[in-house]
Amino acid sequence: MKTLLLRNTQLVDGTGAPARMADIWVRGDRIAAIGQHLTVAADEVLDVAGLTVAPGFIDVHTHDDAMVLREPGMLAKLSQGVTTVITGNCGLSLVPLVSDDPGSPLDLLHRSEFRFAHLNDYAQALAHQPPSVNVGALIGHTTLRATVMQDLMQAATPDETDAMAALLDEALSHGALGLSSGLFYQQAYAADMAEMQALVRVVGSHGAVYVTHIRSEMDDILNAMQEAADTAQAGSASWIMSHHKCAGPRNWGRTIETLALLERLSQRQNVGTDVYPYSAGSTLLREDLVDGIIEILITRSDTHPEMAGRYLADIAQTWGTDQLQACRRLMPGGACYFQMREDDVRRVLAHPMSMIGSDGLPHDERPHPRLWGAFARVLAHYCREEKLFSLPQAIHKMTGLSAQRFGLQDRGVLREGAFADLVLLDPDRIQDKATYENPRQMCEGIDRVMVNGAWAFVQGQVQGEGTGRFLRR
Template sequence: MKKLFLLIGTLFFACSPNTEKFDILILNGSIYDAENQSFYEADLGIKGDKIAKIGDLKDAAARQTIDATGHVVSPGFIDVHSHIEAIMRMPDAENFVRQGVTTVLAGPDGRGPSPMQPFLDSLSTYKLGLNTAWLVGHNTIRRNIMGTENRAPTEEELEDMKSAVAEAMQSGAYGLSTGLKYVPGSFSNIEEVIALSKVAAQQGGIYTSHLREEGLGLIEGVQEAIQIGKEAGIPIVLTHHKAIGKPMWGASTKTLAMVDSARNLGIDVMMDQYPYTASSTGLSVLIPTWAMAGGQEEFKKRIDDPATRKKIKEEIMFNIEYDRGGADLAVVQFANVSWKPDLNGKTLKDWAIEKGLEPTFSNGAELVIEGQLNGGASCIFHAIGEEDVKRIMRHPLAMVASDGGLAKPGQGHPHPRSYGTFPRVLGHYVRDEKVISLELALAKMTSLPADRLGLSDRGYIKVGMLADITIFDPETVDEGGTFEDPHHYPVGIPYVIVNGTITVDQGEMTENRAGRVLRKK
């Protein structure tokens, strides 16, 4: 790896009055041109928070100069599916920034904040490590108005939900997210979602959807999302698109054909994807949603009824065998178990053996029930086929997104995507596996998401654009963590600049915080 040097520009003040002066100079880099998906050699000068000049700047002066010889100078990466719910506790967002991410779209899977205005106002008082844009969450709105009841809304409740979406959009939300796999979104019908999506569409928002099913019901889930987009007149993102569970491996051939067909009909649909063969969500995803209606106390009551418990257990066994459980208790890996931290990193099979049980589907279902009664857990599910990952990645309209959360070394056992999504694509899938080109990969990380969100001042390297810039070595960039040992920052990304401020300097996080709360206008 060629070493980069950061030069503190004492010459800035001693130079000739006619010498052009910048705050930051990036010299000798290979600049990524997102418009043409190509590279060119040039220098780049930053003044304040904007890109001021591109060209031959060898004779210019600056407060700080970066020699980017042998490195790619890219627009900062934009993560369109991030779980930064803990941003007020971890405002530096270091595990994102050190991946080269300078902007995140937060509030996916129906979890976005509501009401939006007070949340954004409060967040704006924090010193953030990166820029944040937000979606309003259908599940949040439904829970606020209807609790977790398994029914359709009344006319009054639907109007209240529509008003909540309107408040969020007027406050700067970028669209509506749904989590139709999760309570209480799973209890909604398509008419409800279309009605709310129309409100978001009226103010230029997008619709991102965790489909109702990503396993056996995947095709129907994609069909529903496309129908919502068509009828609401709203751009669609099939979020963290995948085919989960061995019976569905290969189904991405159908879903991608559905996307192409929809686009040929004028329906604006895209996808995002993380580059791993495992998902991560709550242990409760193995439990039928009807059993969770009304919350934890109602779940306990159902478990206390022998006949209902039997039905719940049978459906959990089915999900273990045919869906996210991957037909093997070893597929379910614990990520964060507050009531039994020693399970973190271990599997459902490990827990069964620890308790002296055979690792059968029946015993696994009993442990899932026990875990949920104890308060649930965050888990990693190793049930995605590698060929589907590659096939989706090759599609030109599949953006890169982490689906990762804020993470600190030593806290829990998170999915490695929280540390390594973007460098994994660049290192493993571009350089090593050659699944896609570097040019296409960077488009999926920069211009494609910027265009989807309508970010006219980010996602490209042009004079006048905001200076969100990631500098990486294409020969060495790589993820640091693994499923067994996730708490490692990536390598090969020595500099990350957020709004003209060097936030990662020679591979280390600085104290500089220049992130902003973005509001859609």
């Protein structure tokens, strides 16, 4: 069994506790010992003085379901120190739909990978060609609807709800982390409380989590939050609100209200939220998000691929039309919407309930920079430069808190017996480089990344075969 000794680390353990100096002894895939001046034999000894060692980061909000199969090196995530990705967010998962034409918005996950009727099939595919990161999977509500329903524009019938519940129960029995929904999307918007509560009761019976992209993040956000919280409570399930934001100029500043509501709800039920460190979101091209006020950057257009990377207002001017008509001509596609205000982003990032998730769309031609830069941006801009929180607090939001919320045992913390998912970084040098104009750029300051006791990323390069695992709840 291979052993490694890291000497002279500044250890940040993922719990939020202050940094301390320590040696770390790794034996196989686990941390065998932590202490000062360890006297143990090791196959490899590294003196990492000047570097901070933290648990591998957990990206709690990804759409990497197909990416871990198609590009198992996962450079965009490893290069930021991410060692675990949570897939299946916003109601969109590969499992259990089998289809050659999944349609929108499921095609955000890539059209050609919907071939897994059962969670174990997906897990076996990952075991056959292990990715460089660990994978935990949510089951998407929209995917369940597409699997059993003919008409997604209406609420499910009792028989359809029962069929979805049976599929969900099987996946949870096989280790899915929970259920996600995206009632914001048209294909799930018609779902009523009876449909959602029936499914979330299955979630609660397994002790799993309910993660939701709420019905509205704009004017009706408080009602949408209450709906999601009531659904989770009715099913006795933990609730996580995805990518918390107050979108659109009329709602800027309202995170004071939404965070207060989250705090009140947390008094009666288990509540969490995730956030990405940018004032622009990214999703499909949607007419209802074109208001003529916010800037909109096109990331993908199936009809006019040459327009990716240009702003909608410029395209409309070039075509001699208004932005709404230009949006229609560009559809289907994707865009970045500059719909948040910086003080709201800061307020959510700083809140004790918030975890960090990238919410990147890896198959966009020009993805939002959060795909390559979210975790480095938290550490560089908001922690080091803005001093919004301390380094241990920032890392807790990326590791220990995330593992706790999603039930990832022995992950997200540095302690004896935990899995050896580690990131070695220079807190003075870490810097996100991805921009809206040039989004596919690695960050700086991540020296090494270890996944399950093996080096996965060293000085800018993915290392060898993947050692990531499918993580069952």
